[in-house]
Amino acid sequence: MASKKYFLLAGAVSLLAASSGFAQVQPTGYDALDSSKVSSKKMVQQNNFMNHTSNFPAKPRDMWELGFHGGLHLISGTIPAQPGFGGGISLRKSLGHTFSLRAEYTGSFDYGQDYKLRPVPYTVDPVNPWAATAARNGGQIIGNYKSANHQLSLDVLMSLSNIMFYKAEPKANWYLLAGYSIVMADVDVDALDGNGNPYVYDPARLTGKRSDIKDYIKSVQDKKYEQNAPAQGNRIAIGRKDDNQLIRHALDLGTGVAFKVSKRFNIGIEEKITMPFDAYLDGYAGPGGSSKDFYSYTSVRLNFNLGNPNKRVQPLWWINPLEYAYSELSNPRHMKLPTPVLPDADGDGVTDQFDREPNTPAGAPVDSHGVAKDTDGDGVPDYKDKQLITPTYCQPVDADGVGKCPDPECCKNRVETNCASLVLPSVSFKGSSTKVASDNEAILASVAATLKSNPSCNVLVTGHAGAKGKKGGVDLSSRRVDAVIDYLADKQGIDRGRFIKQNTPGESNTVDLAPAN
Template structure:
């Protein structure tokens, strides 16, 4: 029989293995055990994972992100830029927890105004719009431009902050991006006045402060931007003026951060650089055309997650893929835990670390310490005892556990025909201060009841022991134990109470003795 300590230890291990049923902390971002968010084409992998034939769960469906953006748009080139505005719309889809793909349209207006006299630029076009102005200023001009741009982009974004070791879900998502754009730019310049004449800048004090110079220049210009800007060619026939649209391929680079407001909405800030590798985006090439212009777009983004939350998780760049692994280590729900194996060399059900008798013979009943059980306390273990229950007054016993009970003084001369005097009744044991008959002692009293029913003329002397002389509470404890034995035989076994005779005697014993009283 397994010991109580062994059961307690096994129970503790079982609680650890089944801890998912108690205060289980579910993953907040994505539960890998939730198959409702796995597409049918990946269900084979999910089933293999749940059946422990694969270590990896299937990638879930996740939401798309629809974004609207707007902000400061500038052309970084030879001509100093003035603030412009850009805006547009985007759609983004994850490729995994780190990489995602975003398609985007951006429309913008850019402006530039120089404050220096510069040589008239070379142009591949047949007509140079700056000719009249250059003629009035000794071959010098003051460049300016207005550009209307359309940009289609396909960018790969890499999230930098969603794989975290110390938090569940990221509240902010930092990312970098790189990609490809095709840009259509309609670049026009203000090179002529309303009468088609060039501007005369002889009255401008170019040695003054920059702000004052620009104010003087702009007081001369009419700001109509009536002419196509010079270009190195490659125009298409779209634009505010005929044949004025530049079509360019471009490289995108950028970085940004988004802040989660809810699971369906976030706000982002992004800086994106677009490099078409063209010197004429601002209508004026640098010396020898070596300076390449690029677009700078600093924007605010409003992003919305699209999709049914019952079938899709958040976009994967908002989910920490380590959260499920950590939750499984803390509170296993899917992990297969091995059955605990505790060594028990003699197979008596008591683990070796608690076994005080490690070599008990096979099949021998033991107590909670692994020691061979001795029910009647006669010194002979039960597996050797041929008289399992020997009354204390019949002890000591022989090597087989059989005792020799003395004849009562009152009955020594009674004829053998009296069967009551030959009855041998056992003693009932109590542990500690217990006054209730234990389960194992109930079986002893059941055998006593059977004997009394077979001998209805025999009465029983029930003897309790009050303990050492002067021991406080001894008589009361002894009486209660005697009453408990009589109550069990009378109430549970149906023996007439009139057949019992009670008495208490001194002695250090935790037993109640039963003997024939006839």
């Protein structure tokens, strides 16, 4: 039915309009329909999602990140810090799209140098390395230190820029970090000269330009860092000097940003603060050890993603988890779309949007526009028409579609023909031929014209089997009669029902035609 065809066409056009413009858009970060990235432990959840028994796909396997870092390392304390250097290695793994866990080692050397005299630092150590220097300088010292540090960290990183509403996967990833570190610090001071004598400073040389003061202090100190710095007394025997290693628990806080170069490599910049809650990282504590020092590490990081890309996606902090949801809305591949139901008030199979006659009676045949059919064009629809095909010359029609046909012009003054008066010729055959010769075709054409002018007249076709019906003559005669009838019927269009055949004795080469009425 044509109406059903247009109904299906309308539904197909609706779906095409909704999806054709986005048919080529695919997720660039992670395709939730790709089960090859899902571990065997999570395949149950993935199968439930694929079978529409769960709304959530399984978390995919993602790559690990191996990082190498280096940069400026400083100790913020009482003694002014000088630039130090740190470096190390890290290994990071995602917990989800936002949070990840990173284990890291950092080794560093830190330096500090004061440029003015200060009171002897508070210490609980039984041996104060600054005592002899203070005794020679009126109870004051010029502090300095060198610290060699080892730091093991376990930090939680929170990505801030991978959940974006108007972009796909991020090119830059900002993050915050917090975690725990254990720090081993070997802090030493330079309080004695090469002969083991305490430094003696000229107060007059410690005033004036800062550059001049620096030059003077450099000329006095030899930078040997020969003694353990003051501490809280809880060292262990590890490090460059015996009984000179501090081990401290610490809190990490920081922030950073990484820039994606490729799906395998990114470059980052990070600022990390490590707070051991200890006043002796620079070898100089305030009264009662109340002031607390901390490490500041500004690093450049080179990060590499590890893993088979055929089995793992990028680290999840580089994937926007909204991208798949948006792509599914734009180009559904997994959603179950309901069959479109378009309104059709009169139930004729043509939706109301295209129906030009929206109130057609139930069951009435309609055309592709929903208009009731009128096959004969008489103005009466088929479902009311009692004469479905009314010739145009019989119109106009009545309310039931029935017309009144006038008598044909040909029949008004028709004179009945007297068939018996018709004179029809004979057809001759040569030898044993049964084929109508070309010179007989004109004769039969005139016979056909006469028969067409007298449609009520039939024809007697008589064949002759020869004198006394000699042997074989009947068959030949019958074939010649059939040849004449075939020619008139097939070539001239005369109805075969108007012919009557017979065979009689007589001239065997002749077939006679005569009126049969």
